[in-house]
Amino acid sequence: MDLEFDFVIIGAGSAGCVLANRLSADAGNSVLLLEAGGSDKGFWIQTPIGYGKTFYDPAVNWMYMTEPDPGIDNRQSYWPRGKVLGGSSSINAMVYIRGQAADYDDWRDLGNRGWGWDEVLPYFKKTETAAAGGNRYRSADGPLYVDNVSQQHHPLCRRFIAAALQCGFEFNSDFNAETQEGVGHYQITARAYLHPALKRRNCTVFTQAQVTRILFNNRSAAGVEFMQGGQRRRVKARREVIVSAGAVNSPQILQLSGIGEPALLKNHGIEPVVELPGVGHNLQDHLDCCYHYRSRLPTLNNRLYPWWGKLAAGMQYLLFRKGMLSLSVNQAGGFLKGHPSRPRPNLQTYFNPMSYTAAPPGKRPLMQPDRYPGFVNSIGQLRPLSRGHLRIDSADPFAPVKIFPNYLSQEEDVMQMLEGVRLLRRLASSPELAAIIEQEVTPGIEVRSEADLIADIRARSTTVFHPTSSCMMGPDRKIAVVDNQCHVYGTRQLRVVDASVFPTIVSGNTNAAVMMVAEKAADLILGKREH
Numbered sequence: 001m002d003l004e005f006d007f008v009i010i011g012a013g014s015a016g017c018v019l020a021n022r023l024s025a026d027a028g029n030s031v032l033l034l035e036a037g038g039s040d041k042g043f044w045i046q047t048p049i050g051y052g053k054t055f056y057d058p059a060v061n062w063m064y065m066t067e068p069d070p071g072i073d074n075r076q077s078y079w080p081r082g083k084v085l086g087g088s089s090s091i092n093a094m095v096y097i098r099g100q101a102a103d104y105d106d107w108r109d110l111g112n113r114g115w116g117w118d119e120v121l122p123y124f125k126k127t128e129t130a131a132a133g134g135n136r137y138r139s140a141d142g143p144l145y146v147d148n149v150s151q152q153h154h155p156l157c158r159r160f161i162a163a164a165l166q167c168g169f170e171f172n173s174d175f176n177a178e179t180q181e182g183v184g185h186y187q188i189t190a191r192a193y194l195h196p197a198l199k200r201r202n203c204t205v206f207t208q209a210q211v212t213r214i215l216f217n218n219r220s221a222a223g224v225e226f227m228q229g230g231q232r233r234r235v236k237a238r239r240e241v242i243v244s245a246g247a248v249n250s251p252q253i254l255q256l257s258g259i260g261e262p263a264l265l266k267n268h269g270i271e272p273v274v275e276l277p278g279v280g281h282n283l284q285d286h287l288d289c290c291y292h293y294r295s296r297l298p299t300l301n302n303r304l305y306p307w308w309g310k311l312a313a314g315m316q317y318l319l320f321r322k323g324m325l326s327l328s329v330n331q332a333g334g335f336l337k338g339h340p341s342r343p344r345p346n347l348q349t350y351f352n353p354m355s356y357t358a359a360p361p362g363k364r365p366l367m368q369p370d371r372y373p374g375f376v377n378s379i380g381q382l383r384p385l386s387r388g389h390l391r392i393d394s395a396d397p398f399a400p401v402k403i404f405p406n407y408l409s410q411e412e413d414v415m416q417m418l419e420g421v422r423l424l425r426r427l428a429s430s431p432e433l434a435a436i437i438e439q440e441v442t443p444g445i446e447v448r449s450e451a452d453l454i455a456d457i458r459a460r461s462t463t464v465f466h467p468t469s470s471c472m473m474g475p476d477r478k479i480a481v482v483d484n485q486c487h488v489y490g491t492r493q494l495r496v497v498d499a500s501v502f503p504t505i506v507s508g509n510t511n512a513a514v515m516m517v518a519e520k521a522a523d524l525i526l527g528k529r530e531h
């Protein structure tokens, strides 16, 4: 081994950056963070709406394609994943949502002691500085700034909210406080965690360093092997190896290292180290169906379609860090029950005061707005029952894994999406929105029967990029991969800490929950008493 550290963290994404920061806060710990991608200094990474630019940029993005998926008409899905410092949080839409309290009580009730809502809330608070200040649910002194930018949102967002109130839904001023239910404005995050830690002498970050496997000494993780600048290198971990490579790459690294289904590993000539059939299974994700409207009132399209509008917005952002480019496209939305009998919200809606048709990978930037004033309202199911899987297709660590999302494979999921699109139609026919909708462009009002609506859901729904649970936490090692301390079953000195350990997907965007998991794991690793 040419190097030696106490902790070796694989992947500088949402979770890895939190861990590097917390583990290196004690000057007595030496930490190495290994990242396959490069620096996060690019303009489009630092620009919130630059999401459209990084979406298809292989310099910062793994750009995965899934296998053809029967539940969505055998379409392949494009899965962007950040390959850069900050990981997917450097290329994401920055919406800050924690999920529902009941999600974490579900985690606990599945047998994961210590992960109920009351136990995780302090860790959500530990991550953030909320613009509106601290209270029982929010904190004012964490590393991640969470901004309330509702004043800067497009005026159409207020019309969307008024429409929802006309449909009988409630306004919610903070989706991340007492209850998530209702409609309102999304809060957004800054990009923050790693930079304080980078200044510490005991925290080393290697970029362009792709881990190829974990090295074992009798089932104890002794270090890792990685490729950097065409050189194969090895590093020893005196205390622990922590895999934080995300929901796609963490299971891949485990399988490449001999942890998984023995038959699969042997098929690829990999000697099994620990039999853990759950690696790569239980894969979950959020699917979303967009309805596009032509508007009678101006939308962001009017400002961003012409080249001079783009230039003006760019200048405003460069000079003042304000304006359209400082915001997410997902401005308003909410968490709603598709049917009053639902015990808690089962659907999430996004209202974007801009419309665009996504280009296929590699053709042009994602978000060329439509020529006409338009907006998009979309709906997704919060807690799908469908489960997919992913697996290595070769022993070559540089070959992509095969991903089988298995979307809409459960009838219940189809029914909840149907509730969802009917809800979009209800919103659109409320007086507030009906007054400004010139036309439902997609799917078009002729799509009306149950069969046609379902066919349209299968034909057009797309991922919103929240894969989780492919190294699931749980009490039963026949299906789970890690225990409630994030230890990989059957090994020593090895944990997985990232979106892949979620026992179930949370009700909303996943980044806040990933950071919470990493905060809590940092305390577990350091042996600190839980908050």
Ligand SMILES: Cc1cc2nc3c(=O)[nH]c(=O)nc-3n(C[C@H](O)[C@H](O)[C@H](O)COP(=O)(O)OP(=O)(O)OC[C@H]3O[C@@H](n4cnc5c(N)ncnc54)[C@H](O)[C@@H]3O)c2cc1C
Binding pocket: 010, 011, 012, 013, 014, 015, 016, 034, 035, 036, 037, 080, 081, 082, 083, 084, 085, 086, 087, 088, 089, 091, 092, 093, 094, 095, 096, 097, 209, 210, 211, 212, 244, 245, 246, 247, 249, 250, 253, 464, 465, 466, 467, 498, 499, 500, 509, 510, 511, 512, 514
């Ligand atoms: C386009 C997009 C939009 C999104 N929008 C939102 C949003 O608005 N709000 C929200 O809450 N969530 C959003 N998400 C989801 C959220 O960003 C992710 O859930 C979260 O960032 C996942 O964190 P992670 O630590 O599990 O993995 P990641 O952040 O993906 O980090 C994994 C890191 O490991 C590195 N890595 C992988 N393999 C190796 C290897 N072999 N060696 C070394 N390094 C490796 C990767 O390059 C990456 O940097 C979005 C995601 C995407 C892709």
